[in-house]
Structure formats: C-alpha cells, structure tokens
Amino acid sequence: MNDRTSGPERAEREELARLLPAPAERDLPPGRHLHHKDTLMRLIDQDGDRASARPRLLRPAVLLPAAGLALGGVLLTTLAATGQGSAPAPSATGTGSPRGAAVLLDRIASVAAKKDEQNVTDDQFVYVRTLQTENHGTFGGPVKLTKPREREVWMSQQAAPVIDVGLIHEDGSYYPIEVGVPDGEPAVGYPAGLSRPTYTWLASLPTDPDALLRRLTTEITRDQDQRDTPAEDRDQAQDTFDTIGELLRETVMPPKTAAAFYKAAAKIPGVTVDPDAVDAADRHGIGVARDNARTGDRTTWIFNSTTLEYLGERSYLIRDTSMGKKGTLINKSAVLERAVVNALREKPSTGKSTTT
Numbered sequence: 001m002n003d004r005t006s007g008p009e010r011a012e013r014e015e016l017a018r019l020l021p022a023p024a025e026r027d028l029p030p031g032r033h034l035h036h037k038d039t040l041m042r043l044i045d046q047d048g049d050r051a052s053a054r055p056r057l058l059r060p061a062v063l064l065p066a067a068g069l070a071l072g073g074v075l076l077t078t079l080a081a082t083g084q085g086s087a088p089a090p091s092a093t094g095t096g097s098p099r100g101a102a103v104l105l106d107r108i109a110s111v112a113a114k115k116d117e118q119n120v121t122d123d124q125f126v127y128v129r130t131l132q133t134e135n136h137g138t139f140g141g142p143v144k145l146t147k148p149r150e151r152e153v154w155m156s157q158q159a160a161p162v163i164d165v166g167l168i169h170e171d172g173s174y175y176p177i178e179v180g181v182p183d184g185e186p187a188v189g190y191p192a193g194l195s196r197p198t199y200t201w202l203a204s205l206p207t208d209p210d211a212l213l214r215r216l217t218t219e220i221t222r223d224q225d226q227r228d229t230p231a232e233d234r235d236q237a238q239d240t241f242d243t244i245g246e247l248l249r250e251t252v253m254p255p256k257t258a259a260a261f262y263k264a265a266a267k268i269p270g271v272t273v274d275p276d277a278v279d280a281a282d283r284h285g286i287g288v289a290r291d292n293a294r295t296g297d298r299t300t301w302i303f304n305s306t307t308l309e310y311l312g313e314r315s316y317l318i319r320d321t322s323m324g325k326k327g328t329l330i331n332k333s334a335v336l337e338r339a340v341v342n343a344l345r346e347k348p349s350t351g352k353s354t355t356t
Contacts, residue, residue: 100273101288102266108288111308113259118252120199120340125154125166126252127348129337130312131280135323135330143324148280150336153177153250154344157198161189165196167344174345194219197247199340203254209263216240216264241268241290245301249313252338277302279312281334296321297330310335 120126129152137144155166155177165177179190192201194216206212220243224234244261247253253261265271265288274287277300286308287300296319302311312334319326339348 101271104273104286105262105266105271105288108303108308109259109262112253112262113255115255115258117255118199118340120157120252122158122160122200123342124157125341125344125346126157126199127337127339127341127346128153128155128250128252128335130249131334131336133280133329133332137323140322142322143328143330145329145331148332154341154346155196155198155251157192157200157340159192159198159200161191162196163187163189165190169345194223194243197251199252199254202247202251202257205257205260207256207260209260209267212260212264213240213267216243235292235294237268237270238290238292238294241265241271242299245299245313248301248310249333249335252340274300274302277314278332279314279334280332281312281336283311283334285311291318 129150131148131150132146133148134146135143136146149170152169153166156162156164163178165179168175168177179196190196192198206215220239244265248258248261268290271288271290274289276284277287277289278284279302283302284305285302286305287302289298289300291298296317297315298318299313299315301313303309304311312332314332315330317324317326317328317330323330337348341348
C-alpha cells in the first residue's frame with residue numbers, strides 16, 4: 001500500500017482501520033477477516049491516489065421518500081409457506097466513515113459499468129434464480145424464518161401494460177404472477193416502470209447520479225401516493241436504499257444504469273461498510289449496509305470482496321424489538337443465476353423450457 005494520500009485522506013483511512021472490529025474466531029477466521037480488511041483498505045488507498053484528479057464522491061445527500069417495489073411485495077406475498085430456522089448473530093456490524101462506503105460503491109460502480117450491454121426485446125423474460133431465507137411471521141410479531149430454498153422467477157419485458165407479469169417456481173410448483181385484477185372490476189395491467197422494472201425501462205433512466213435520484217423521487221412519490229402511504233411511514237433515506245437494493249437484486253440491469261445506482265447509493269446518508277457479510281449460500285463478502293433506526297434492523301448488500309460482483313443481501317435486528325432479540329436474522333438471499341431468456345420456464349443453462 002502506497003503512502004501518497006493527503007492528510008485528510010490518510011486520516012479517514014486510519015479511522016476506518018481503527019473501526020474495523022477484531023475477528024471473532026467462531027464466526028470468522030483471522031485470515032479471512034484480514035483479507036476483507038485489506039481489500040477495503042486497498043480500495044480506499046487507490047481512490048486516494050486519484051483524489052486530486054476528480055471531485056470527492058460524497059456530496060450533500062438527496063433524500064427521497066420511497067415505498068418498497070410492488071415487485072418485491074409480489075414476490076414476498078405470493079407464497080404463504082412458513083418455517084423456522086436459526087438466526088446466527090452477525091459477525092460484523094456496519095462501520096467506518098461515509099467516505100469508506102462512498103469509495104467502495106465507486107469501485108463497485110466501475111466494475112458494473114464494464115459489463116456488456118444486452119439487447120432485450122419485449123417478448124423476452126428476465127430470469128433470476130435465488131436462494132432465500134425469509135421471515136413469514138405475523139406483521140410486527142416474532143420472526144419465523146423459512147429454511148433456505150431456491151426460487152426461480154421469470155418477469156415479462158413487455159413495455160405495455162400486462163396482467164400476466166411473470167412466473168415463480170418454488171418448492172416444486174409454479175405460481176403465476178398476476179396484477180391489476182381486482183374482483184368485479186375490469187382487468188388493468190401494469191406498464192413498465194418502478195413497479196415492473198424492465199431492462200428497457202431501466203436503460204431509459206438517467207445515468208447521472210443526481211438526475212437519477214431526482215427521477216426516483218418522482219417515481220417513488222407517485223408509487224407512495226397511489227398506495228396512500230401515510231406520511232409517518234415514509235422514511236426518505238431508508239426507503240431509497242431499500243428500493244435501489246430491490247432493483248439490484250431482482251433485475252438484470254444495464255451496466256451504465258447499475259453504475260449510476262451504486263453512485264447514487266453513495267449519496268444516501270447513513271450508508272456504511274460491513275467488512276464481512278454472509279449471503280444465503282454461505283458466501284462471505286464485503287457489504288454496503290444501512291441501519292433503519294425506526295424499525296431497528298440493518299440491511300446489507302453483499303459483494304464478492306475480490307471481484308466486487310453482487311452476491312446477495314441480508315437483514316437482521318440491531319436492537320431488541322417485538323420481532324426478536326438483537327442479532328436475529330430477518331431474511332437472507334443469494335443470487336445464483338440471472339439471464340435473459342425467450343420463454344417462461346426456460347432455463348438459461350440449458351436454453352430449454354421445462355414442463356414440470
């Protein structure tokens with residue numbers, strides 16, 4: 001590691017180093033902890049070398065009112081199976097200065113921007129295969145976790161309003177995703193947008209982070225107004241973080257759009273670094289986290305600490321609540337595969353549709 005950083009940059013780097021906790025032997029071998037720490041410090045040091053050539057990433061944050069994606073609600077409520085699982089205590093907490101999170105997100109954005117663009121047509125589907133552990137307990141009550149299980153989702157890429165949004169495959173069964181069909185009323189489909197984010201719609205979003213945040217403000221506010229979300233239930237910064245996280249997890253995203261989202265996330269106040277986070281597939285990585293002070297939980301986006309590829313997400317309690325004790329796992333996911341396919345039930349690994 002070189003030592004060409006300025007005084008303020010060096011101070012921030014040293015502050016982050018001090019904040020990194022000592023490894024807990026039962027959760028994280030010292031070698032792995034040092035690997036993640038060294039990765040993060042190397043990223044910050046590399047960013048310091050370029051500081052004189054560009055402005056700092058961390059600018060005054062734009063606060064956004066937001067509601068969770070309708071897609072996320074569909075995926076979480078379509079299936080009603082329940083289960084119970086153990087919730088290991090987190091091995092590390094969100095830490096470091098905002099500068100550390102901004103540096104990490106900038107590096108992740110650089111990796112995302114180098115991916116290849118895709119040509120996605122209206123008659124295709126985005127396929128995402130995940131491993132998920134979810135809370136199926138009653139609202140506000142004790143957490144009841146499902147066992148880790150695979151889920152496959154196919155989402156329509158039609159720009160025009162559609163009723164048949166897609167398909168879920170879980171526990172050996174297929175479940176259609178249908179929207180806009182209230183009882184006794186004419187069917188009304190969903191167009192492409194924040195509630196149904198197609199590849200083409202995502203590609204139409206601004207790639208300047210500030211312009212993207214302004215666009216999200218409009219989209220999310222409209223979504224909340226349509227749902228009559230009370231003002232007291234609108235947490236501007238947290239809902240922005242959650243909305244971006246759902247988009248990153250549940251879609252195939254154009255490279256420039258993904259990079260813009262990561263840079264926009266760096267502007268959200270309270271975003272920190274989790275030096276070691278584990279996804280639902282037990283893959284260790286480096287995390288970008290934010291605490292929800294209102295609900296008492298932390299959500300972390302998890303990335304491969306070497307390649308900075310997105311791995312998954314986890315959420316757990318950071319204080320005792322009606323849902324459980326501090327450290328209780330709320331949900332955890334791992335993205336195993338994602339692609340664009342030509343038909344429902346088509347597997348990207350085989351290029352064929354299945355009938356079972």
